[in-house]
Amino acid sequence: MPLTREFKETIMADLNGDRAFRAAYLAEAIECMHNGEFEVGKRMLRNYINATLGFDELSQKVGSPAKSLMRMLSERSNPHADKLFGIIAHLQGRDRFKVRVVSEAAPRRRGRRSTRAHADA
Numbered sequence: 261m262p263l264t265r266e267f268k269e270t271i272m273a274d275l276n277g278d279r280a281f282r283a284a285y286l287a288e289a290i291e292c293m294h295n296g297e298f299e300v301g302k303r304m305l306r307n308y309i310n311a312t313l314g315f316d317e318l319s320q321k322v323g324s325p326a327k328s329l330m331r332m333l334s335e336r337s338n339p340h341a342d343k344l345f346g347i348i349a350h351l352q353g354r355d356r357f358k359v360r361v362v363s364e365a366a367p368r369r370r371g372r373r374s375t376r377a378h379a380d381a
Contacts, residue, residue: 268307271307271311272307272310272311273311275307275308275311275312276311276312279355282308282312282355282357283355283357285304285307285308286305286308286348286351286352286355286357286359287359288304289301289302289304289305289308290348290359292304294361299335302333302334302335302337302339303333303335305333305347305348305351306330306333306334308351309329309333309347309351312351312354312355313354315329315330318347318350321350321354322343322346322347322350324343329343329347332344
């Protein structure tokens with residue numbers, strides 16, 4: 261479902277102006293991808309990039325053409341892990357975040373663990 265213009269503008273303003281929101285948003289995008297909601301996570305990364313540095317600057321930093329990066333984060337794409345993690349690493353370094361995956365014990369399930377992404381801002 262597409263976002264309304266007002267909602268998207270609110271998200272963009274919050275991403276641009278609130279460092280703690282940016283950290284939580286990036287962690288949530290990564291968590292979405294980790295939990296199998298890959299399209300949602302890619303859409304969130306696209307929003308994050310558009311609101312902060314833009315695809316042209318990201319292109320220069322990660323060494324891939326801007327149009328390639330935009331296609332890579334489109335809903336129908338299947339990005340290579342090295343490119344995706346390169347983008348995430350750059351975003352973390354740029355904003356001085358450290359996103360880490362920590363293990364959480366699953367509620368009373370024998371031998372299974374879940375993971376959750378967190379951002380240290």
